[in-house]
Amino acid sequence: MNKRDGRLIKGEATRTRLVETALSVFAEKGFARATIKDLGVAAGMSPAILYHYFKGKEELLQAVVERYSFVGDVRQLIDAGESLPVGDFLKTLARRFYILIGERLDLVRIFLQEGASNKTVAAAWKGLLSQGFTLLCGYFNRQVALGRLKPHNAEVTVRTLGVSIVMLRFTEGVFPPQTVSGPEFIDQLVDNLLSGLLPVSGCEPGQAQGHTVKIDGGRAYGKGR
Amino acid sequence: MTEHSVKPERLHRPTWRDEKAEERRNQLIDTALQVFAKKGFDKTSVRELAAAAGVAQGLMYHYFKSKDKLLEAVVERHSFLPQLKTLLATLQSEPAAKVLKAVGYQFFELLGQKESLMNIFFHETQSHPIVPRIWRSIMNEGITLFQNYLDERVKVGELKPHNTDVTARTLAYTIVLLRGTGVAFYHRTRPEEFINQMVDNILGGIAAKNT
Numbered sequence: 001m002n003k004r005d006g007r008l009i010k011g012e013a014t015r016t017r018l019v020e021t022a023l024s025v026f027a028e029k030g031f032a033r034a035t036i037k038d039l040g041v042a043a044g045m046s047p048a049i050l051y052h053y054f055k056g057k058e059e060l061l062q063a064v065v066e067r068y069s070f071v072g073d074v075r076q077l078i079d080a081g082e083s084l085p086v087g088d089f090l091k092t093l094a095r096r097f098y099i100l101i102g103e104r105l106d107l108v109r110i111f112l113q114e115g116a117s118n119k120t121v122a123a124a125w126k127g128l129l130s131q132g133f134t135l136l137c138g139y140f141n142r143q144v145a146l147g148r149l150k151p152h153n154a155e156v157t158v159r160t161l162g163v164s165i166v167m168l169r170f171t172e173g174v175f176p177p178q179t180v181s182g183p184e185f186i187d188q189l190v191d192n193l194l195s196g197l198l199p200v201s202g203c204e205p206g207q208a209q210g211h212t213v214k215i216d217g218g219r220a221y222g223k224g225r
Numbered sequence: 226m227t228e229h230s231v232k233p234e235r236l237h238r239p240t241w242r243d244e245k246a247e248e249r250r251n252q253l254i255d256t257a258l259q260v261f262a263k264k265g266f267d268k269t270s271v272r273e274l275a276a277a278a279g280v281a282q283g284l285m286y287h288y289f290k291s292k293d294k295l296l297e298a299v300v301e302r303h304s305f306l307p308q309l310k311t312l313l314a315t316l317q318s319e320p321a322a323k324v325l326k327a328v329g330y331q332f333f334e335l336l337g338q339k340e341s342l343m344n345i346f347f348h349e350t351q352s353h354p355i356v357p358r359i360w361r362s363i364m365n366e367g368i369t370l371f372q373n374y375l376d377e378r379v380k381v382g383e384l385k386p387h388n389t390d391v392t393a394r395t396l397a398y399t400i401v402l403l404r405g406t407g408v409a410f411y412h413r414t415r416p417e418e419f420i421n422q423m424v425d426n427i428l429g430g431i432a433a434k435n436t
Contacts, residue, residue, distance in 0.1 A: 030348075112347045115406035116340070125406060155414055156422040160399050167398035175361040175368075179390045188391045192427055 015053050018043055019067050022060045027106035031061060032118050058120050061110075065124045068107045070100045071131045078139050086148050087194055094165055094186045101169040108170050133158050157193065164189060250288050251302065253278050258299045262341035265348050266296060266356055293355045296345075300359050303342050305335045306366055313374050321378045322428055328371075329400060329420040336404040343405050368393045384428075392427060399423065 021043040025034050036057065040047045054060045077096060081089040101108060111128075114121040133155065140154035168182060177185050239247070256278040260269050271292055275282040289295040312331055316324045336343065346360045371393035378384040400420070414422075 109347075112402075112406060113344075117344075122406075152426065153414065153422050156419055157426060159403070159419070160395065160423050160426065163402040164395050164398045167402045168394070171364070171398075174357040175364045177390055177394060178365075179388060185391055185394070188388055189395055192387065192392060192395070195429070 011053075014045075014049070015063075016067075018045075018050060018053055018060065019063045023064050023068070023106050023110075026061065026064070027109045031057065031110055031114050031121050061120060061124055064107065064110075065128055068104050069128060069131075070097065070104070071128065071135065073100055074132050074135055078135060082139065082142075086143055087190060090161070090190045090194070091187050094161060094190060095183050097162070098165050098169055098182055098186055101166055105170065108166060112170065129162070133162065136162070161189070161193065249280075249284075250298075253280070253285065253288055254295070254298050254302050257295050258303060258341050258345075261296065261299065262344040262348075266292075266345055296355060296359065299345075300342070300363065303339060304363055305332070305339055306363060306370070308335055309367055309370055313370055317374075317377075321375075321383050322424060324374070325396065325424045325428070326421050329396060329424060330417055332397075333400050333404055333416055333420060336401065343401075347405060364397070368397055371397060395427065396423070 018039070022039055025039055025042050029038060034057065036047045036050055039057075039060070040050050043050070054063065073096065074093070077093050081092060084092070110121060111125040115125040116122065136158040137154045140149065140157055143149045144151050144154070165186065168177070168185060172182060176182075180188065253274075257274055260274055260277050264273070269292070271285050272282055274292075274295070275285045278285075285295075289298060309328070309332065312328050313324070316327060319327075346356065368390070372389045375384065375389035375392055379386050379389065403416070403419070
């Protein structure tokens, strides 16, 4: 290894250490409240070195989100599972997502704490969600086009599934479901949702309940692609 | 109940002093809510709370034995459970779709007014034992309310038998998180439409086939 390679490797290690430290400092102290000085102290380096790697807190948050993003995993799962029956695929995906969230509770904590109050955090959260949601909406809309699901607003389904699982995992330590484990909860959630979405199901929900929805999800969004 | 069994209570009309005390107590609670939400429950001292409310520290202790008691009072005064209870009770006889949509949306609106309270919970789920304990009790009570309602609909045959804990939580989780992080709604789907469609999707799955 020549001197230059050694330096590059060392630089990469330092950068990684900074990103990992930033994750825990932001989660503990809050993004808005954490200072570059706090981050330096926690990582055991001077603010000057920190500035050498990142322009500021915002860039660090961006790096944290990139490092812990689950969008790549979701994309791989969709690529691998697209041809599976919808129920099997959604259960696999949802259970995997549940595990991914469990491994990223600090990141979720930052988003839940400051997603509404801090613009930078909100933008990062929104960006991550919309990437994941767009991928999944694509999947749902293709299933609709294939006739496996009835036309509906996929954005609603994707968000219901996605945020339920985030909340389930995040609050599991505080108020877990009374009757089922997390993974069982997910299976039943998918089953409940699907029997409402599959074309074989007996009734159109809006009509069955004698209650109309203001927007026709299928027409407005389902065929958008 | 017979007349004899009731011991006539001395009619107690609140005096000026009582009213003042009540007012002061509420003022302390409301200040505490703001300070906890901003600074975090753990990091706030009673001294800071007294300073923020503009009262002596001794007076704080006169009204609340401890910071924990103060947080309990905050939650009691600002919880959404009473409104949720009233809502479900008034709508009991309406069709499930209508009730769930109305309750879902009002729950969403209600949470919008409880931003500070939600902040405390999201911030300190792990750090201080009393915060999760209180959060657990409100959430469990709220979810039980939803669940009792759903169980009732199952009993009368409007919904098919299923695990109502899962349904109640799916609705509550989604609405809490969407409200709590503010930004999660897609700009093309407004909250009310979102909740309507979510209820329709879920009901399509849990409505009895013969309806």
